[in-house]
Amino acid sequence: MVLARLSLAPGRARRTRRLALDPASIRRITVSLIASELERFRQCSVSPETWLGWGDDLGLDERGIGFDSLALLDLCTATNEFFHLFESGVEDYLFVRRTLGEWVTVIARGLELRADHLGFRTSGSTGRPKLCVHSMRGLNTELQTLGEILPEATRVVSLVPPHHIYGFLFSVGLPLHLDIPVIDARGIAPGALARQLTAGDVVIATPFLWNVLLRNIRQWPEGVTGVSSTAAMPMDLTETLKAAGLSRLVEIYGSTETAGIGWRDDHAGPFRLFPHWRFSTDERRLWRDLGDGSPEEIPIMDRLERLGEDGGFRPAGRLDQAVQIGGTNVYPARIAAVIEAMPGVSRCLIRLDGNAENEAAIRLKAFVVPDKGQTIDDLEQRIRQELAQWVSAVERPVRYSFGTELPVNAIGKDADW
Template sequence: MTIQRWWRNRESLSRVVCDLLAGEFARLRPGGSPPAHPHRWPETLPLGPDGVGADSLDLLQLASALNEALHLHRSGIEDYLLVHRTVGDWLDVCEAALGRFDGALSFRTSGSTGEGKRCEHPLAALEEEADALAALLSGGAEAPRRVVSVVPAHHIYGFLFTVLLPDRLAVPVVDGRGTSPGGLAAQLGPGDLVIAHPDWWGALLRSGAALPGGVTGTSSTAPCPADTARGVRGIGLARLVEVFGSSETAGLGWRESPDAPFRPFPWWRFGDDGRVTRHLADGTVLSATLQDRLSHDEGGFRPSGRLDTVVQVGGVNVSLAAVQAHLAGHPNVEAAAVRLMRPEEGTRLKAFIIPARNAPPREELYRRLTDWIEATLPAPQRPRALAFGPALPVNGMGKPCDWPLATDR
């Protein structure tokens, strides 16, 4: 089977570009109204105030983000983005630029947490992984007939599984993000391949929906809780393939049982110094420093926690340090601590606040902070429970510790 260049599929190019622009626009306008036509922008839609809603400064940032991701500067025609102002125009510029150079793409870590880090990947490396995934996911009792995605296409997981993989499977892509997990389950059938993340699978379980036979799922962005992985099989999912990786590395390994270690993709070599390396066919050597602790056993590996302060909220990487610094920057806040809620508390962030000396009474402070949080932070970064006190919580050893959710303000 001959596989065309990914960007020659106009629908795939549109999903990548529109998801990237929508994500960048949301970053530029935290707490603001979402762009028009979420998840699917018509090509005639203007990018300016009478369409998506971007002003001249927004357009400059959107063009820069697109240039960075698709390496449009390698073609020398990226400036045309600022001349043309509809979605279709920008797709045309991208298509022309990628026709000159399409050998690399860049993805950002923790895209909703602030600056993030740009991670460049040779297209050949991503295509090699997509080939391996196609072989892995074609091995079930039902041949894949559709890819049903609930993840954005401009992150590395979405690009691999909803852009490169469908071309290799020769199947269409259905965007399921506008439908609830339970509602989407009712629309699935044998041969459907659902591309999702742990929180989505957990929400599907809570919906009480059942799945028809022959549906396969994938999960990535974080290890899927064992109870969730077992639970979705209990409601009819034929296979759940977990892929572990990062924006820096793409996929590192996969597994089908929550009790098993991840099986490394064969091209990776794991060093004792926390680095991984990979050799491409053209002699290029790729290497990256892992952000997760890995324990190796049984010919595979098991994640054992992050080495940094990034957690998962709604399938999105969120930097606790970035949110904490943001809260501490409020004039009525002396200091702040931020943590992910315990499982019995919820799945969002919580914050402990030391009020500044000039802070208003507690109820007024709570109102000010919650309004400010809504206006200045994207949804995954917003603490949903605030506690207050004269000092940050510490344990008997004087080290930072957890705190219960506040029962009052």
């Protein structure tokens, strides 16, 4: 299917609207931000059963859910960054208002005054997490395309957090754009979810979550569409989902830095650029139309192999997976591969370990999943000894953690530990 030929089927024309966040959407995003910051503060997960019970009178300080003064400052900063409240000048009210309901009111007022940008943080899987700013105009341009790709949508059922860009676009932006309802299904058991699904539902998940759903839902209701992003969708998983009755599976290619770039619903075929993107002569960049005819050149994370002249492409690996340690380019994926090749090691994940404000203290850390039956008593020492033979000092992790599975976040991407 060629994107340029997409159009709504006769009789399916519907009203679309310019992206403007309503109080319900603001509340859902804010709850997700608070839960994420609370997990980081407590160093443990916050279950949906917890945040589903949060009312507007929820206190955000130590007398409420437990943020101390410094953690509350971090939460205010994260919220300000996401909604860009400094553009309207209301950000200081977050520091004096201390309940969830008051925060929603402050944010809504700020967006009424000015709503030009939103900020999304990366997961940090290829380096330190960073803030990526997107214009509302650019997000609205993408939503127009997503509405054409999913003309069958009558309801969105989301399993991903709305404060991540993927979750925002599909569980906040798309329902508002198409004027259709949304269900936040993160707190619904798979069996109960299957009983609630109906034709016209579009389920938003990640490859990790699709695998969980497949293990619990053996037969999908007729007319349900799936959307997947954040990582490559395995071909066998796609085929098994369709064999189980999933009507259609749309895979979105993009990143926090770029938002969506392309899509496909034939997983044996290439991705196709969204119509507001076009290739550049520089393989490290793409051109994006902001919606008013003014293009901007955007750096991309992967090398894209062009296929044909109609915008087809395949991701062909990261352009640069390097991180800086002591002024030296270090490649975490390469070091992880060296460790995974060692006897007794099943999986390995490497990340930066250190304070972003103290560059001299930044080194690498490793999370290792041992082979079944392998004890960890001497495994760390053996890894350190073998690694010293293969990589330089700055490339060696200074801290090791062990577990039965690699840590992942709420959308199935590599998580910090």
